[in-house]
Amino acid sequence: MTDQTALEEVSRKLAGTGIDVLINNAGILRNETFDRLDFDQIREQFEVNALGALRVTSLLSRCLRKGSKIILITSRMGSIGDNGSGGYYGYRMTKAALNMAGVNLAHDFRGKGVSVAILHPGLVATGMTGHHGISTSESAAGLISRIDELRLEDSGGFWHANGERLPW
16 A cells, blocks of 8 residues: 555556545554654554555546445444544544545545445454454445445445445
8 A cells, every 4th residue: 555666566567447436544542642643653554544545546447437446444443433542543444534535535536426435334343353243244245235225316425334324
């Protein structure tokens, strides 16, 4: 997500290829509290969590056509309206930035017939969550359902994998 040269190589190799669904899924989670802010780690999270998806979408945009879908895997932790605990400054800020990028992409691609979904996979049992949460297969099934249901008129929406509309 941060290696411009590698991403440009992928873009060259895919030139002329149509992409039906472009899924941007990357994230780094660090636990910054206000008393322990690490600005280098926050900057790294911005590079991966927010700018990475925008970079990939930009480089592969030539492969998108009418009916294509851009999917941004985000987090409920990027919701301003649903933040009841604070902390995790870099992660929360970068996922909120990714959400904004998704809304912008929805506006910019609507005229091209390309829809955008901003999706929270749920609390998934991975190394990032200490293996707490739902199974990866349950999360994936929900995400696939949201992607299949996505229509241009819903473009730019923020949903949980279970179908719940999430607050900004």
